[in-house]
Amino acid sequence: MSTTPLPSKSTRATGRVTLSDVARAAGVSPSTVSRALRGERAVDPALIERVTAVSSMLGYVPDPAARALASQRSDHVAILIPLLSNALFVDLLEAAQTTLRAAGYQTLMGVTHYDASEEEQLLREQLLHRPAGLLVTGLDHNQATRKLMAHSQVPCVHLMDLPIDESEADIYCVGFRQTEAGAVMTRYLLDKGYRRVAFAAAQLDPRVMQRLYGWRKALQEAGRYDPTLEWLNPAPSSLALGGVIFEQIMQQSPAVDAIFFCNDDLAQGALMAALRLGISVPSQVAIVGFNDLTGSDQMLPTLTTVRTPRAQIGQAAARMLLSLMRGEALETPQLDLGFEIVERQSS
Amino acid sequence: MSTTPLPSKSTRATGRVTLSDVARAAGVSPSTVSRALRGERAVDPALIERVTAVSSMLGYVPDPAARALASQRSDHVAILIPLLSNALFVDLLEAAQTTLRAAGYQTLMGVTHYDASEEEQLLREQLLHRPAGLLVTGLDHNQATRKLMAHSQVPCVHLMDLPIDESEADIYCVGFRQTEAGAVMTRYLLDKGYRRVAFAAAQLDPRVMQRLYGWRKALQEAGRYDPTLEWLNPAPSSLALGGVIFEQIMQQSPAVDAIFFCNDDLAQGALMAALRLGISVPSQVAIVGFNDLTGSDQMLPTLTTVRTPRAQIGQAAARMLLSLMRGEALETPQLDLGFEIVERQSS
DNA sequence: CTGAAAGCGCTTACAG
DNA sequence: CTGAAAGCGCTTACAG
Numbered sequence: 001m002s003t004t005p006l007p008s009k010s011t012r013a014t015g016r017v018t019l020s021d022v023a024r025a026a027g028v029s030p031s032t033v034s035r036a037l038r039g040e041r042a043v044d045p046a047l048i049e050r051v052t053a054v055s056s057m058l059g060y061v062p063d064p065a066a067r068a069l070a071s072q073r074s075d076h077v078a079i080l081i082p083l084l085s086n087a088l089f090v091d092l093l094e095a096a097q098t099t100l101r102a103a104g105y106q107t108l109m110g111v112t113h114y115d116a117s118e119e120e121q122l123l124r125e126q127l128l129h130r131p132a133g134l135l136v137t138g139l140d141h142n143q144a145t146r147k148l149m150a151h152s153q154v155p156c157v158h159l160m161d162l163p164i165d166e167s168e169a170d171i172y173c174v175g176f177r178q179t180e181a182g183a184v185m186t187r188y189l190l191d192k193g194y195r196r197v198a199f200a201a202a203q204l205d206p207r208v209m210q211r212l213y214g215w216r217k218a219l220q221e222a223g224r225y226d227p228t229l230e231w232l233n234p235a236p237s238s239l240a241l242g243g244v245i246f247e248q249i250m251q252q253s254p255a256v257d258a259i260f261f262c263n264d265d266l267a268q269g270a271l272m273a274a275l276r277l278g279i280s281v282p283s284q285v286a287i288v289g290f291n292d293l294t295g296s297d298q299m300l301p302t303l304t305t306v307r308t309p310r311a312q313i314g315q316a317a318a319r320m321l322l323s324l325m326r327g328e329a330l331e332t333p334q335l336d337l338g339f340e341i342v343e344r345q346s347s
Numbered sequence: 348m349s350t351t352p353l354p355s356k357s358t359r360a361t362g363r364v365t366l367s368d369v370a371r372a373a374g375v376s377p378s379t380v381s382r383a384l385r386g387e388r389a390v391d392p393a394l395i396e397r398v399t400a401v402s403s404m405l406g407y408v409p410d411p412a413a414r415a416l417a418s419q420r421s422d423h424v425a426i427l428i429p430l431l432s433n434a435l436f437v438d439l440l441e442a443a444q445t446t447l448r449a450a451g452y453q454t455l456m457g458v459t460h461y462d463a464s465e466e467e468q469l470l471r472e473q474l475l476h477r478p479a480g481l482l483v484t485g486l487d488h489n490q491a492t493r494k495l496m497a498h499s500q501v502p503c504v505h506l507m508d509l510p511i512d513e514s515e516a517d518i519y520c521v522g523f524r525q526t527e528a529g530a531v532m533t534r535y536l537l538d539k540g541y542r543r544v545a546f547a548a549a550q551l552d553p554r555v556m557q558r559l560y561g562w563r564k565a566l567q568e569a570g571r572y573d574p575t576l577e578w579l580n581p582a583p584s585s586l587a588l589g590g591v592i593f594e595q596i597m598q599q600s601p602a603v604d605a606i607f608f609c610n611d612d613l614a615q616g617a618l619m620a621a622l623r624l625g626i627s628v629p630s631q632v633a634i635v636g637f638n639d640l641t642g643s644d645q646m647l648p649t650l651t652t653v654r655t656p657r658a659q660i661g662q663a664a665a666r667m668l669l670s671l672m673r674g675e676a677l678e679t680p681q682l683d684l685g686f687e688i689v690e691r692q693s694s
Numbered sequence: 695c696t697g698a699a700a701g702c703g704c705t706t707a708c709a710g
Numbered sequence: 711c712t713g714a715a716a717g718c719g720c721t722t723a724c725a726g
Contacts (some may be wrong), residue, residue, distance in 0.1 A: 017704055027713045034705060064476055065415035066703035069718045074412060084441045090712060094431045094458065106476065108453055111441065129453065131410055239645045268642070275647045295615070299624045347565045376697045381721060389695060413719035416702045501716055
């Protein structure tokens with residue numbers, strides 16, 4: 001143990017300290033080192049200690065490629081998110097990655113741009129690396145993607161959403177009830193006395209649509225639903241678009257007294273447009289958003305919105321995935337992290 | 348070629364189509380398949396064609412782990428950026444990743460939080476995967492990080508910055524002259540007739556400091572430099588902080604007639620604060636920012652700023668790296684992509 | 695230009 | 711509980 005291991009004589013020696021170096025120095029077989037270091041049960045505790053000591057003395061670090069090749073499982077975790085231009089997903093990504101990295105995993109990120117076939121292609125590329133786990137946004141995927149996920153046998157946790165019906169009860173996910181959040185915000189507005197509550201949305205991804213359904217349900221229950229209150233635009237969400245939509249609504253439906261935007265960037269843009277147009281918020285029209293993004297508390301007036309626990313979702317999903325990768329059974333396969341109305345000045 | 352390859356009889360067969368399957372079906376040796384598929388010169392064109400055809404017919408896809416283990420080079424490219432909470436770096440990341448992915452590389456992202464030792468640790472983890480290339484933000488790294496990069500022999504391109512002196516002429520980088528951008532914006536303000544131009548900064552990373560030096564130089568040349576015009580805050584940049592700094596300046600230095608914020612989020616926060624405080628921009632005080640981030644064109648008044656080519660930087664750096672990874676010599680190892688003043692209403 | 699052989703650095707049945 | 715051996719799926723000197 002006091003002698004430095006001789007460098008390998010091979011022509012292709014890489015200079016790296018290998019498992020065999022550790023085995024030689026510890027006086028055991030490579031198999032034992034492998035087992036001891038991975039904490040496999042059925043290894044003599046005394047040996048574990050010796051191997052661990054020698055290993056760290058030599059500065060041994062396992063080669064991920066060799067490990068992946070031999071075990072057919074890499075130390076990568078693949079994550080699929082729709083966009084990087086929405087702070088929501090960036091928060092999700094960062095939280096998941098931080099948790100995963102602390103457990104020794106590298107994150108492989110894929111940006112789908114809300115495109116089902118791009119998602120499929122990205123997943124295909126990621127699966128080539130035999131990831132140890134999968135984190136995917138939402139529950140809606142095309143046939144091929146679902147098949148790939150199932151065939152790969154890779155543990156998978158879905159982000160942001162919770163299944164609606166029980167046919168999906170076998171799916172792992174962490175999120176909150178989008179539909180309910182839409183309904184709760186709408187009821188909040190009705191309770192404040194607003195009577196013509198519009199819903200304005202862009203992008204129209206599945207979660208936005210669920211918020212729409214929640215809004216519809218709440219209005220219908222209050223007997224205040226009217227299809228002309230729906231303003232749906234498939235274009236990508238942005239501040240600028242929020243301003244455009246706001247102007248449209250104000251021009252075409254002056255009787256609207258509150259607007260529920262499906263995302264804070266739209267609502268922030270609307271607030272800026274209101275300032276520009278001299279429309280006073282909330283006295284002429286209330287404006288509320290969704291997600292509580294950066295800047296919403298700095299607007300004039302400050303923006304009422306729904307705070308969504310995206311960092312917590314990223315972290316909890318990563319933890320859930322870590323459990324699955326260890327082969328543990330989960331008590332709660334579907335985690336509802338809730339949401340919260342943040343009342344500010346705009347409503 | 349018309350018979351499907353027999354599945355391997357091994358207990359650990361993975362079901363994947365392998366190089367040997369292709370070799371058998373094409374009637375050549377595995378070495379030849381390997382060479383043909385990688386486009387190595389010195390392979391009979393006819394064989395290349397045959398191998399390629401068989402390979403795609405069989406749906407062969409090389410195993411990245413096996414390739415990495417054998418060649419000591421993975422298909423990963425590691426990228427180090429300071430933050431994910433600054434849209435600037437997200438744009439950089441997305442552009443680089445898109446370009447890299449199109450060339451068959453997977454991106455390994457590391458977020459340093461402007462912490463030199465976290466950067467070192469991240470790089471260490473990334474190098475374990477034997478990345479084919481490295482993309483790192485800035486030119487400032489600690490001793491250990493520089494040593495790691497040099498010893499690794501991995502081609503590396505630096506982002507955002509250009510070296511100041513010639514001692515760093517051997518470094519590859521894509522960016523623009525931060526100091527000059529600071530000076531140009533300051534001269535623009537002086538030319539517009541502003542006389543007491545403050546510089547307000549947060550985070551104080553190396554690039555912010557360079558902008559500060561540019562501002563100083565421009566003011567000194569105009570005989571208008573005054574140390575009390577410098578407002579430096581090491582806290583992370585944010586809209587809220589911009590508002591706070593703006594209030595401070597207005598209270599303590601009412602004679603200031605223009606404020607140059609080192610980043611648009613600060614400037615946007617200042618604009619909102621001005622609205623709140625009833626301070627009119629630009630008639631009482633001009634406000635300008637840096638980077639032209641989302642929302643700057645939606646503010647009231649719209650924000651004058653410096654547009655920086657971050658997406659182009661990400662893409663150009665990725666392309667440069669691809670060349671280096673191919674072993675090509677570069678005509679331009681240091682690429683200056685410039686910047687542009689965007690004049691809007693706030694100045 | 696092509697092939698046989700060794701090797702990359704691990705993991706994992708299989709025996710004991 | 712431990713070890714010898716085979717194998718994961720490629721690449722790359724080395725010969726020819």
